[in-house]
Amino acid sequence: MRALALAGLLLVSAAFATRAEGIWTALVLGTNEQPPKPTPKTLAPYAAGLKTVFGTDSFYLLGDKLETIAKGDEEWVVPTKRVNLKLRCLDRSTAAYTLHLELYVGKRLVLSTDARLDKGAPLYIRGPAWGKGRLVFILEVK
Amino acid sequence: MKNFEERYTAWLDGEMDDREREEFEAALDADSHQEAVEWQRLRGLLREAVQPAPMPHADFVNSQVLASIRREFPAQPESRPARGWLPVRWLAAAGVFLLALAAGLSFLVLPQREIGAPGGRDSVALDTKFGAVAFAAPGGKGTVLWVNDAGYIPANEGLK
C-alpha cells in the first residue's frame, strides 16, 4: 500500500515537473539617451533584440514577475493605470503556454490575439510610446 | 522671386545670376554680409554635427510593410512576369512530385515535432483578431508582436 502511495506521489510529482514552469512577464521602457544607460541585469538577455527591433539603447525595467498560470486563469502583466496587458491561459503543455492576450491603452483595446509561448522563445509586444520612449512587454516561459 | 526673404535665400545659396547678385549685394548692409559669412560657417558645422543614426535592422521595415499590405489587402493578386523557358505545367508537375517525395521522406526520416516540444523556439501568434503584425525576433529566438496603433502617453502622465 505504501509502495503504491509512493508511486502515486512520484507520478504526480513527475507530471508537475514536466509541466511548463512559470511565465515571466516584464514591462520595459526603452529610450535613446546620451550616453546610453547601463542595462539592468534582468534585461541583459533581451537588450540586443530590443535594440535591433525597437531602435532604443537604454532600458528601464518598470516591473516584472514570474508565476505559473493555470488553464483558464487570467493575469494582468504589471498592471498600470494607462497600459494593461491581460493574459488568459488557454492551454498548458510541456514547456509551452497557449495564451489569449489583450492589450489596453487606457480603455482602448489595441491588440487581441492568441499566442503560443514556447520555452526559450520570448514574446516581445510593442506597447505605446511614453514620452520619447517606448513601452515593451516581454513574456517568456521560464 | 518677389520678396526680400526669397531673394536673400537665393543669394545665400548662390542661386542668383551675376547681375542679380551684384544688384542685391550693393543694396545689402554690412550686418547682412556678416550674417551671411556666419551662416556659411554654421552650415558646415551643421552638416557635420547633425548626422542621422543608421537605420536599425532595415529589413524589418520591408517585412513589416509587406505583412501589413498582405493583411489589409488579402485579395491582392500577385502577378509576376513569367520567366524561364520550361512550360509552367511541367514545373508544376515537378513541384508536386518533389513535395510528395519530401512528405514521404519526412515521415521516415525527420522527427515529428509536436506543439510545445522541448526546445521549440517559436512562440507564435496564432489568431490575431486585429492590431498587430508578428515576425521573428532577431537571431530567430522568439517573436515580436508589432502592435500597429499602440498609441501615445505623454511623458508628464504617470503610468500608475
Next chain:
Amino acid sequence: MGSDERAEEAELVERSRRGDTHAFDALITTHRERVYMIAQHILRNNEEALDVTQETFLRAWKNLARFDGAATLGSWLSRIATNASIDLVRRRNAHPQTEFDSALMSIDAASRTTPSQPASPADSLDRAEIRERFQRALDTLSPDHRAVIVLKEIEDLSYQEIADSVGCSIGTVMSRLFYARKKLQNELRDLHEEL
C-alpha cells in the same frame, strides 16, 4: 539615377500597381534609407522615424494609382515621409513632452545629461557638445521650418525637390529657409562666437 535605373524603377512601380509585392519590396529597399533619414531628421527619434518609414511605404502602396510620374518616386516618397513626420510632431506637441517625472514611476527620469545652459566662452567645446547644441537648436524650429532646413542643408535637395517633398511653392520654401536660418543663427550665436 541613370536612365536605365529610371526605366527599371518605372517597371517596378507598374508591377507594384498591379499588386506585385515582390516588386514593391525592391522599391522599399531602394528608398527606405532616404525616407528614414528624412523622418529621423524631423522627428529626432529613431523609433518614431521607423514608424513613419513604415507608414510612408504603406501609404505609398495604397496611393500608387495617384503617382503620375511628374516628380520622381524618391521625391514623392520624401513628400509622404515629410508630411507624416510633421503630422506626428504636431500631434506630439499637442501633448507637451516634459522630462519624465521620477515621482510618477519608480524609475530614473529619462533626462538628458548634457547641460541645458550654453557653455561659457571659457569652456572648450567638443564634438558631442556641438552636436547637442545643433540638435537642440533644430528642436526650437517649427516642424515646417525644420523640414526645409533638413532637406536643404543636410539632404541637399533643390528648391523644387523640397517644394515637391513638402507640398508647397518654391517661394514658400525659400521664405521658410530664410526664417529657419535666422532662428538657428540666433540660437547658435554664442556657439559661433566661441568657435
